[in-house]
Amino acid sequence: MSYVDVAPALSPRARRRRILRRRFLRRPLAVVGLVVALVFVLGAILAPVVAPYSASATDFSSVLGPPSSNHLLGTDELGRDVFSRIVWGSRASIEAGVLSVLLAMVVAVPIGLAAGYFRGWIDTVIARLTDVLLAFPFLILAVGLAAILGPSLSNATLALGIGAVPALIRIARGEALALREEDYVRAAVANGAGELRIIARHVLPNMLSTLIVQGTVLIPTAIIGEAVLSYLGLGVQPPTPSWGVMLSDAQSYLTQAPRLAVYPGLAIFLCSLSFNLLGDGLRDILDPRTTR
Amino acid sequence: MSLLQVDELSVRFETDDGNVHAVDRLSFALEEREVLGVVGESGCGKSVTFMSLLRLLPETAVVSGRATFGGVDLLAAPTPRLRRIRGKEIAFVFQEPMTSLNPAFTVGNQIGEVLRRHLGLGRREARGRARELLDLVRIPAPARRLDEYPHQLSGGMRQRVMIAMALACDPKVLIADEPTTALDVTIQAGILDLMRDIRERLGTAIVLITHNLGVVADIADRVIVMYAGRKAEEAPVHELFARPQHPYTIGLLGAVPRPGASRRLQEIPGRVPSLAELPSACAFAPRCPRADELTRTNVPELREVAPGHLVACFHPGPS
Numbered sequence: 001m002s003y004v005d006v007a008p009a010l011s012p013r014a015r016r017r018r019i020l021r022r023r024f025l026r027r028p029l030a031v032v033g034l035v036v037a038l039v040f041v042l043g044a045i046l047a048p049v050v051a052p053y054s055a056s057a058t059d060f061s062s063v064l065g066p067p068s069s070n071h072l073l074g075t076d077e078l079g080r081d082v083f084s085r086i087v088w089g090s091r092a093s094i095e096a097g098v099l100s101v102l103l104a105m106v107v108a109v110p111i112g113l114a115a116g117y118f119r120g121w122i123d124t125v126i127a128r129l130t131d132v133l134l135a136f137p138f139l140i141l142a143v144g145l146a147a148i149l150g151p152s153l154s155n156a157t158l159a160l161g162i163g164a165v166p167a168l169i170r171i172a173r174g175e176a177l178a179l180r181e182e183d184y185v186r187a188a189v190a191n192g193a194g195e196l197r198i199i200a201r202h203v204l205p206n207m208l209s210t211l212i213v214q215g216t217v218l219i220p221t222a223i224i225g226e227a228v229l230s231y232l233g234l235g236v237q238p239p240t241p242s243w244g245v246m247l248s249d250a251q252s253y254l255t256q257a258p259r260l261a262v263y264p265g266l267a268i269f270l271c272s273l274s275f276n277l278l279g280d281g282l283r284d285i286l287d288p289r290t291t292r
Numbered sequence: 293m294s295l296l297q298v299d300e301l302s303v304r305f306e307t308d309d310g311n312v313h314a315v316d317r318l319s320f321a322l323e324e325r326e327v328l329g330v331v332g333e334s335g336c337g338k339s340v341t342f343m344s345l346l347r348l349l350p351e352t353a354v355v356s357g358r359a360t361f362g363g364v365d366l367l368a369a370p371t372p373r374l375r376r377i378r379g380k381e382i383a384f385v386f387q388e389p390m391t392s393l394n395p396a397f398t399v400g401n402q403i404g405e406v407l408r409r410h411l412g413l414g415r416r417e418a419r420g421r422a423r424e425l426l427d428l429v430r431i432p433a434p435a436r437r438l439d440e441y442p443h444q445l446s447g448g449m450r451q452r453v454m455i456a457m458a459l460a461c462d463p464k465v466l467i468a469d470e471p472t473t474a475l476d477v478t479i480q481a482g483i484l485d486l487m488r489d490i491r492e493r494l495g496t497a498i499v500l501i502t503h504n505l506g507v508v509a510d511i512a513d514r515v516i517v518m519y520a521g522r523k524a525e526e527a528p529v530h531e532l533f534a535r536p537q538h539p540y541t542i543g544l545l546g547a548v549p550r551p552g553a554s555r556r557l558q559e560i561p562g563r564v565p566s567l568a569e570l571p572s573a574c575a576f577a578p579r580c581p582r583a584d585e586l587t588r589t590n591v592p593e594l595r596e597v598a599p600g601h602l603v604a605c606f607h608p609g610p611s
Contacts (some may be wrong), residue, residue, distance in 0.1 A: 013439075024455075067320070088503070183386060183388050183391040183392045184392050184393055184394040184395075186348065186392075187384070187386055187392045187393075187454070188394070189348060189378070190346060190378055190379060190384035190386075191349055191378060191379030191383070191384075191406050191457065191458075192375045192376065192377070192378035192379035192380060192406075192409065192410060193375075193379075193405075193409070194375060194537065197409070201394070201397070201405070202396075204392050205394075205397070206394070206396050206502065220440040289581065
């Protein structure tokens with residue numbers, strides 16, 4: 001029998017990737033989110049190139065200066081370039097945002113997976129514990145942990161990561177609970193697959209898209225969390241720049257130079273919004289239930 | 293000796309609402325190269341019986357009895373031993389082809405996995421063998437299909453892939469649980485044709501679980517009719533269709549549409565009971581035209597009415 005080929009010769013993997021890309025590009029908000037998020041990430045990585053001044057270089061001849069050709073967003077109370085500080089400050093935000101979510105994933109996914117897949121008393125213990133932890137609002141939990149761990153960027157990241165663990169455990173557990181009942185899991189058992197193989201091949205790969213979406217959506221929460229911790233003095237310590245630290249410093253000059261508070265606030269807003277839009281877009285293209 | 297010998301198999305589900313007796317002291321044998329049809333309405337315990345043999349039932353199921361396969365009691369064997377039998381010596385094909393394949397991997401990858409695990413083949417060999425298997429189940433352009441994902445295949449194609457996967461390790465027994473129920477009639481015929489071909493070519497013994505007597509007549513050598521977890525009748529296929537003894541079998545035959553016949557299809561009134569307790573009467577009595585005092589107070593045991601023809605009824609015989 002001859003097989004009539006209608007589609008251009010492409011491997012299915014490549015075809016699937018192309019379909020996903022096309023679906024993504026059809027969502028303008030998601031594309032904007034991706035672009036803005038990339039700008040922030042690149043800005044953080046390339047801070048030494050992008051920022052015109054060092055974050056701590058003071059210019060006492062221009063204190064609380066307005067935006068000018070020398071200082072794009074003006075200067076702060078010590079004559080430091082605000083634009084440069086925002087660029088350097090994005091490093092703390094991106095680092096805390098991305099690393100804390102990765103950390104939370106590494107801890108939460110195996111725990112939630114084991115609970116949902118194996119059920120039994122392990123599940124009961126883990127589910128109740130996450131319920132207890134989820135009773136604390138995320139930020140309260142993170143603030144408490146950061147206070148215990150001591151103020152520094154890595155401790156703030158750790159605190160935010162731990163704070164995000166219970167929610168992620170619950171998501172991984174819920175996915176595992178649903179996936180273990182799938183027909184293909186039953187078929188794999190009937191084909192002689194062991195528990196580990198079923199988890200590695202049939203459960204984990206099928207929850208990846210959900211985890212990717214959840215991870216992306218958690219990043220803005222962690223970015224805001226880092227700003228809050230730094231604002232409260234529990235995160236990045238001055239003079240190292242961070243959007244939270246800048247907000248905190250700007251407080252005393254709110255009447256003289258409100259823009260000192262507006263710029264870092266705007267940065268936090270744009271950065272977290274972009275990751276949120278990106279996450280929503282990913283959910284739309286990866287979750288078949290919302291596909292139009 | 294039979295390929296598979298099942299003795300006194302009972303399955304009970306312990307639920308919060310009490311126990312349900314799904315299978316009650318069922319004994320049967322499966323010979324080499326044989327196609328055994330297992331027929332009954334939904335809920336009569338036919339799927340549960342064969343799921344229990346490979347211990348695929350949830351933990352709420354309490355299974356007793358013996359199931360001897362190659363000198364091993366499947367019901368008592370340690371799990372690692374059983375895993376080497378599952379899919380390698382006894383393979384299952386399930387009813388739902390649409391959802392029985394993992395959406396995350398290509399067809400070739402999934403067939404290859406079984407080969408790599410059970411036969412220790414390398415990636416390249418597994419791929420070559422997977423291609424042969426797709427060819428065996430008559431999938432056109434098999435080399436190309438290997439790299440496709442399940443969602444790119446139709447239901448009939450997917451069921452062929454499931455059968456290919458089941459046949460991957462040349463099993464001695466293929467258990468097909470309603471393999472055609474979810475498919476179009478034209479596709480059904482193709483799948484049945486394929487199964488007949490597999491028996492001829494590979495000598496695989498096949499258990500065909502179905503509620504469709506027409507399917508059984510087409511392909512089976514021997515038939516077991518189940519009702520409420522028990523064997524109602526067992527006979528070679530020609531004997532069963534020529535001289536059905538149990539009123540339930542007769543009822544099922546009356547419900548098979550025949551081309552050309554102008555008479556109305558007969559239905560069996562009522563439905564299969566789910567048994568919370570072991571019965572003290574014939575389970576079919578409430579629906580049976582022949583029921584009398586005896587059937588309502590005693591459980592009929594199996595009797596041999598002709599060589600190889602067993603029936604559990606106090607009033608057997610043609611209608």
